[in-house]
Amino acid sequence: MMLSAPSARAVDLRVESVDNVLDHVERSLQVELDRDTVVRKRRSVGARTDRRTWIRIERRGLDKIGVQGWNGTECAARLEDIAQPVWRGCVVWQDADEPVMWRADETELLPSAPIGNAILSEDPKLPDAWWQVFNASLDALAAQDTQRVATPDTVTITQALVTEAVRSIAPTADFDTTVEWWVPAHADLNWANMTAPTFSLFDWEDWGNAPRGLDSASLWGSSLAVPALANRVRHERRHDFESRDGMLMTLFACSKILGPEAHPQDPRLEPARRMADQVIAELHAG
Structure with missing residues (x-):
């Protein structure tokens, strides 16, 4: 019998505190985020770094992470002839208190807004x-x-x-x-x-x-x-x-x-x- 992952509580990162998450990303990727550039969406947060890159952080419940995982940005890096930011690396971790995983992908800055x-x-x-x-x-x-x-x-x-x-x-x-x-x-x-x-x-x-x-x-x-x-x-x-x-x-x-x-x-x-x-x-x- 397959066990299903527990559902995570609904969270809106536009209003939820993310300071601890940003701190974790900085330590893990050895980077400094420009807190003045933080963009908050419902399930993701992004910011510029001190090495002129962009980091996008997403929160996803374990029940929303299927067999293929959730490494879409990483896998898209191998696609050819598509205008997209170059992917640099990532860090992924499981939340200590909830059935949730966090993922931070670092890419080149966007060429335009x-x-x-x-x-x-x-x-x-x-x-x-x-x-x-x-x-x-x-x-x-x-x-x-x-x-x-x-x-x-x-x-x-x-x-x-x-x-x-x-x-x-x-x-x-x-x-x-x-x-x-x-x-x-x-x-x-x-x-x-x-x-x-x-x-x-x-x-x-x-x-x-x-x-x-x-x-x-x-x-x-x-x-x-x-x-x-x-x-x-x-x-x-x-x-x-x-x-x-x-x-x-x-x-x-x-x-x-x-x-x-x-x-x-x-x-x-x-x-x-x-x-x-x-x-x-x-x-x-x-």
Whole structure:
């Protein structure tokens, strides 16, 4: 019988004290963190160091660390032809008091600032050169090989998960939800994890094989509050969106926006619903 790991308590690192964690990282990696540059997110903390690098620290419950581990940034270092920060090293340790592990990855500094929040409300007006490197990096990623499986939102993506998501917004649909192509994906592609004006893609902890079009659909979903930007994403990644798997991933992205936790004032609701209806009709038509 397999024993399941105990669940960790929910913690928001934006409000939780992390001083002891930062101290531990400094001692372990023999580095000094610039406390004035600390960026706090729900489950990660980052800061610049005195050797002109960046350290990202993540807290993850043991129940969220699967067979493949959670060394995504380290494993992404071997990927070729992708614009990303160079990985330098890491330290991993288990929390003494909770069923939790901590991981700190050190990488080169980003070449430019992150574009914005995960979900944008204004058009960043990215130049054509940016989109060229963006496309080249995503195409290069999809062409590589890995045994990893993507974990968007720390949940391992499976055929069953895709089917459940599609059925949640198309309960009476009778089209096949089977994914044909599984390819490497970043699995957390949004505007907070890319830089501009120089393109770089970071935060690789969830990458792995996923249905073709997951990244494109995820970024489109993050862009829906800015219609021109959402249309640009669909245009640039049209070979993904026009594929059958890309249509399923569009519904997958829509399910996250239209789900039971949707905020009634979310400006993405109406365009997500319209697109879901359109894709469902196309899949029915076959």
